[in-house]
Each structure stands twice: as C-alpha cells, then as structure tokens.
Amino acid sequence: MLEIKKRYVIPGDVIIEGNYRPLMNVIKKDNFIIATRIGIAESSKDGIKVIPLSGVYIPRINDIVIGKIVDNSSLSWEVDINACFSAHLPAQDVFGRDFSPAKDDMKKRLAPGDLVTARIITFDRTRDPMLTIQEKDLGKISNGEFLKISSTRVPRLIGKRGSMIQTIEQATQTRILIGQNGILVVTGKNDEGIALAFKAIKLVEEEAHTSNLTQKVKDLLNVSEEITQTETNNSSVNNEHYVNNSNRDNNSNNMANDHSSNINTESPKEVQPH
Amino acid sequence: MDQTILIDENGKRTDGRSIDDLRDVKITIGVLKNADGSASIEFGKNKIMVAVYGPREVHPKHMALPDRCVLRCRYHMSPFSTDTRKNPAPSRREVEISKVMREALEPAIMLEDYPRAAIDVFVEVLQADGGSRCAGIAAASVALADAGVNMKDLVAACAAGKVNDKIVLDINDIEDKEGSADMPVAYLPNLEQITLLQLDGILNESQFNECLEKAIHGCKMVYEIQRKALIEKYFGNDLPEGEEKELEENKEN
Known part of the structure; x- marks a missing residue:
C-alpha cells in the first residue's frame, strides 16, 4: 500500500490507480486518485492525501487560531480569523451562563481591534465557525x-x-x-x-x-x-x-x-x- | 478569397511559424503579492496578468450561494493594450469574454467545496495580440492553482483557425483579422473534456474536425508549459516531476 512517498503533484495529476481511499485534496474518478491541489502526495494505510503548498485558510474544528475582534452584536462577538468566513465568539463563552446583554458590557471585555487566541468548536461550511476562549492558553492577547x-x-x-x-x-x-x-x-x-x-x-x-x-x-x-x-x-x-x-x-x-x-x-x- | 498572403510558398506564416507551430509561451507565477494567486503569461505578443482572490467572503452578501462558491471573472483590456487607445469601459466584447472565461474555468474548479464564498479572477490584458481569451484562460487556471483552489484539472486553452484555406494552429492578430475562421478552444487535458468552443467563420465538416483536433493538440502543448511553470515555481526546476523525494523534514533531524 505504501507505494507513494512524497510525490510532487499539481491539480489533475493522477496519483495512483486502484481502490484507495481519498483522504484530503484528492478526488476519486473511475479507478484513479486525482490530486486537486499543488502539493505533496502521500499514501498511508488510511488512504491517499495531498499536503497542499498554497491556499487560503479554511477553518477546521479544533484549530487554534488568532483572530481580531471586528464587531459585537448583543449576544456574540464577530471575529476576523483570516478566512472566507468570519467567526463568532458567543458572549456566554466569556461571561458564563448567566450572561445578560443588559447588565454586562461586552466592549469592556473585548473591544473591536483586540486580538484573541481561540479554538474553533464548530464548523461545517454551512454556517460560520464558532469559537471558544475558555481554555488554557486561550484568550485576549495583551501585547506583541x-x-x-x-x-x-x-x-x-x-x-x-x-x-x-x-x-x-x-x-x-x-x-x-x-x-x-x-x-x-x-x-x-x-x-x-x-x-x-x-x-x-x-x-x-x-x-x-x-x-x-x-x-x-x-x-x-x-x-x-x-x-x-x-x-x-x-x-x-x-x-x-x-x-x-x-x-x-x-x-x-x-x-x-x-x-x-x-x-x-x-x-x-x-x-x-x- | 483572401487578398493578403498569410502563408508564403514555403509554408511559413507572417511571423515565420509553420502551420503547426505555437507562438512562444512564457508563464510566470506569483507576480502579484497582494493576490492569493497570480500569474502572468506572454503568449506571442500577448501580455496578460491574472490575479485570483479567494475563496473569500461574498460582497454583496445576497450573491452568495448556499451550496457552492460563486466564481466571478473580469476580462479587461488596458487602454494601452492596442495601437489605438481602447476605451477602458467594459465593452460588449469584454463582457462576453468574461462570461465565456468563467464558463471555461467553472468545470475545473470544485466550487461545491467552498459554499457561501466567492472566487474572483481578474484578467488584465496589458498588450493584445490575437488569441487573448485563450491566453487569459490558460493563465487564469494557473493562477487558480497558485491560489490553492481545489481543481479537478488545469484548463489549457489554444485557438486554431483557417487561413488561406489551410487549417493553422494558434492564429495571431493579423490572421484573426484577415483569415477566414478562428476557433478558440479550452480543454481539460487530463479529463479530456472541452470547456470552451467558439467559432468565428465558416468551416465545412472535415475542416471543423481538423481545426478542433489541431486546437486540442495546441491545448496539450500549452498544458505542458503550464505544468512546467507550476512545478518550477513550487518544487524548483532541478527536481523532475514524479521523482520520489524525501521531504525535507525527514532529512533534518
């Protein structure tokens, strides 16, 4: 199975013929595995994948990202995470379950322009990604x-x-x-x-x-x-x-x-x- | 029918090529730093810059599609691209080329991978010679690959036509104006599919088949140049394609 080891491919290249499982940045057409990105093709026991060498960031669940607070609504902050979707950080994540839009001032905690380290908790391309900062090493970045x-x-x-x-x-x-x-x-x-x-x-x-x-x-x-x-x-x-x-x-x-x-x-x- | 002699008695064309020769093609990748992907192409005397942005947020928001990405193309000729000044406002011809270009690129791009997003392709012709739509498509597909957009295949493009009753490959500006037929073709070389086929002029059935076959052959030649440019940019020219090579991480440590 380990027939391909680090081969350079461009979109459209046939990586291998046979019954392999497409993992990442590859498609299966007839019995061929075809690359869809410029990158390095690799096979493992799970299947075939291409590690891309170019491209914009597409969010994935559990990624740790650094984002900039752009705006806030009454219930969440809008965060620019350098992707084609803007992420949302719910206010309850910062203030806790008893958050009340009337009592708590969201701008005092995180104002537009602030940078935060956050983890993506949900994302499925049909909706914007949701973030959390309630973990070790996550939260507002004070300087740098x-x-x-x-x-x-x-x-x-x-x-x-x-x-x-x-x-x-x-x-x-x-x-x-x-x-x-x-x-x-x-x-x-x-x-x-x-x-x-x-x-x-x-x-x-x-x-x-x-x-x-x-x-x-x-x-x-x-x-x-x-x-x-x-x-x-x-x-x-x-x-x-x-x-x-x-x-x-x-x-x-x-x-x-x-x-x-x-x-x-x-x-x-x-x-x-x- | 043709007054001008476009092919001389030795079978040479006005720029010294034979009927099966492509003009010199040179593709450079990553020429614009601001863009997510970019390429410039010199296709004979054509000089074209392509910038690709995206996938990115769609503005205006109502244009976004829930199930796939929006591909937007803009073909534009600079005022200085021709010998008489070209009005920079988008002409009827440019609107048409923008549309056919989008339709030529769409089948190669996996738009369903980026729902609610948009990919913008800007094709700017700096110097025009015949066949700028084909050159634009070829450069745009390379720029899309440079931008890291998921694609089923690259799109290669090349024209063929009829000049002095002979079917010739890759017609230039004079041949386009004085010749009797022009057929631009865009082609997915690995999937063997045609994504653009236009024809300006009159051909009979056998001429049509010959012309199409020649254009596809030209596309394959263009594809080799596109491929070489991409590999050179990303993997360096000293590494022949397909060579099994250890990734640098393994060498170190």
Missing part, C-alpha cells in the same frame, strides 16, 4: 507584534515537534504565538530580537519547500551547534534569563505540540467527500 503568513506554511514554521519555532524563539529571545490560520504574534524583550524573528519567519515562509531549511534559519540567526551548547552550559550564569527561557519554552512546547497534533490527526470528519 502582529504578522501574517500563509496558513500552509504553519506546519513548516513549527517544524518537527516544534523544532523550528523553538530554534527561532531561543535565538531571538522571543515568544511566538502561532494560529493555524497563519496569524502570528511575536513578543520579546527587545526590538532587535523581534525584528530578527520576523526575518527568520519570512525566510521560512518564502523557502518552505526547500530542504535544509533549519540550517538556513540557524545561519540567519547566527546559531551554531556549539553556541547553543555553551549557552545551555552557561545557563547558571544568566540565571534569570534561563528561568524565563525555560518557562517560555515549556509553553511554546505545549502550543507547538497542540498544533502539530492538529495537523497530523486528520480525523475522518475532515475528509472531503467527493
């Missing part, structure tokens, strides 16, 4: 620098088990919040670090398809293996830094793992039936 990248580059930016994003965070002394919708918020101690992190992220976005990208990023950030080692050895010297660092890294690990697990677990629900 805003950056938009293509959502197809998000897995690459995170890297395997968060390796890429950790490299960037450590070298630039920043903390990078990543939404699956391609919106990033970078916070850091100094502007130089943030500027450098921006550069690194742009590099990843532009050269996502090239190999040896981690090395390129490391070159850009002037991280060699030795320095990383000495840094960890000297960690006791700049103790304060290190504590902050490790805290941050733990957080980012969680975030990153969340993301990667989201990407890897393509549940059957998300399969597009054709």
Whole structure:
C-alpha cells in the first residue's frame, strides 16, 4: 500500500490507480486518485492525501487560531480569523451562563481591534465557525507584534515537534504565538530580537519547500551547534534569563505540540467527500 | 478569397511559424503579492496578468450561494493594450469574454467545496495580440492553482483557425483579422473534456474536425508549459516531476 512517498503533484495529476481511499485534496474518478491541489502526495494505510503548498485558510474544528475582534452584536462577538468566513465568539463563552446583554458590557471585555487566541468548536461550511476562549492558553492577547503568513506554511514554521519555532524563539529571545490560520504574534524583550524573528519567519515562509531549511534559519540567526551548547552550559550564569527561557519554552512546547497534533490527526470528519 | 498572403510558398506564416507551430509561451507565477494567486503569461505578443482572490467572503452578501462558491471573472483590456487607445469601459466584447472565461474555468474548479464564498479572477490584458481569451484562460487556471483552489484539472486553452484555406494552429492578430475562421478552444487535458468552443467563420465538416483536433493538440502543448511553470515555481526546476523525494523534514533531524 505504501507505494507513494512524497510525490510532487499539481491539480489533475493522477496519483495512483486502484481502490484507495481519498483522504484530503484528492478526488476519486473511475479507478484513479486525482490530486486537486499543488502539493505533496502521500499514501498511508488510511488512504491517499495531498499536503497542499498554497491556499487560503479554511477553518477546521479544533484549530487554534488568532483572530481580531471586528464587531459585537448583543449576544456574540464577530471575529476576523483570516478566512472566507468570519467567526463568532458567543458572549456566554466569556461571561458564563448567566450572561445578560443588559447588565454586562461586552466592549469592556473585548473591544473591536483586540486580538484573541481561540479554538474553533464548530464548523461545517454551512454556517460560520464558532469559537471558544475558555481554555488554557486561550484568550485576549495583551501585547506583541502582529504578522501574517500563509496558513500552509504553519506546519513548516513549527517544524518537527516544534523544532523550528523553538530554534527561532531561543535565538531571538522571543515568544511566538502561532494560529493555524497563519496569524502570528511575536513578543520579546527587545526590538532587535523581534525584528530578527520576523526575518527568520519570512525566510521560512518564502523557502518552505526547500530542504535544509533549519540550517538556513540557524545561519540567519547566527546559531551554531556549539553556541547553543555553551549557552545551555552557561545557563547558571544568566540565571534569570534561563528561568524565563525555560518557562517560555515549556509553553511554546505545549502550543507547538497542540498544533502539530492538529495537523497530523486528520480525523475522518475532515475528509472531503467527493 | 483572401487578398493578403498569410502563408508564403514555403509554408511559413507572417511571423515565420509553420502551420503547426505555437507562438512562444512564457508563464510566470506569483507576480502579484497582494493576490492569493497570480500569474502572468506572454503568449506571442500577448501580455496578460491574472490575479485570483479567494475563496473569500461574498460582497454583496445576497450573491452568495448556499451550496457552492460563486466564481466571478473580469476580462479587461488596458487602454494601452492596442495601437489605438481602447476605451477602458467594459465593452460588449469584454463582457462576453468574461462570461465565456468563467464558463471555461467553472468545470475545473470544485466550487461545491467552498459554499457561501466567492472566487474572483481578474484578467488584465496589458498588450493584445490575437488569441487573448485563450491566453487569459490558460493563465487564469494557473493562477487558480497558485491560489490553492481545489481543481479537478488545469484548463489549457489554444485557438486554431483557417487561413488561406489551410487549417493553422494558434492564429495571431493579423490572421484573426484577415483569415477566414478562428476557433478558440479550452480543454481539460487530463479529463479530456472541452470547456470552451467558439467559432468565428465558416468551416465545412472535415475542416471543423481538423481545426478542433489541431486546437486540442495546441491545448496539450500549452498544458505542458503550464505544468512546467507550476512545478518550477513550487518544487524548483532541478527536481523532475514524479521523482520520489524525501521531504525535507525527514532529512533534518
């Protein structure tokens, strides 16, 4: 069954002939599996899928996204999540079950222009996605620098088990919040670090398809293996830094793992039936 | 019937091509940063830019369809695209081409994947030579693929026609004006389906068949160029298509 391993395809390409299950970005026509996106075709024991290399963000259930509050009605906020549908954050999610539009001032909690990290709880294309912020690490983002990248580059930016994003965070002394919708918020101690992190992220976005990208990023950030080692050895010297660092890294690990697990677990629900 | 000699005694046409030659085609992808997908095509002397936006929210909202995506096409010729200034207001011809272009692209796009959304395709002709609708369709389909819209197939397009009683491939501006028939065809090369077939002129049955066959052959040639452009943009030109290659993640770590 594992006949296809990472083959480059464009729309219309026949990936394989035979009785395989179409998973993602593929259609079945007669006995052929045909790609519908530019990307990398892969087969697994579940079926055939194409990992896309371009495209706008289409919401999926359980994605963690960063969105901007655009407006509020009396019962919910409207959130721009960089997709073709605007998302809704119900007021009860923030105020609790006893929310009353008369008593509670929604603008005091989240005003138009605020950024939030949220999780998509429901979405089925026939209705706009619904969000929640009632979880650990979700909610309003107080400060940071805003950056938009293509959502197809998000897995690459995170890297395997968060390796890429950790490299960037450590070298630039920043903390990078990543939404699956391609919106990033970078916070850091100094502007130089943030500027450098921006550069690194742009590099990843532009050269996502090239190999040896981690090395390129490391070159850009002037991280060699030795320095990383000495840094960890000297960690006791700049103790304060290190504590902050490790805290941050733990957080980012969680975030990153969340993301990667989201990407890897393509549940059957998300399969597009054709 | 034809006063002008469009094919000389050596079988060469006005621009030096033989009857089965395509003009030089060059496609560049990702030329417009603001757009979700873009392409520019040089098809002989044609120069066309295509920008694709979407899937995105539909404005005005009442245009949205509950079960599928709205595809909107706009074909427009710049005032400076021809030797005499072209009025920039949409002409009858442009409205028609916008419509046939939409209908040529629609069968390839999986519109049912994006209900309540819209995809906008803007085709701007910077320099016009004959066959700009075909060049526009070819570029638009590449731009749609660049935008990451789900598609069953690319759309290739090419014209054929009758000049000096000979069926020729890919007719240019002079041949279009002075020749006796022009047949633009858009074609899904993998699904082997025709999505656009127009004919301006008179052909008998055998000429029609020959002309259509030639146009489809031209479409296949255009498809190879489209394909090459996409692969070069996304995977680099050093990687031949279909080559089994380890993804970079596996190499690292």
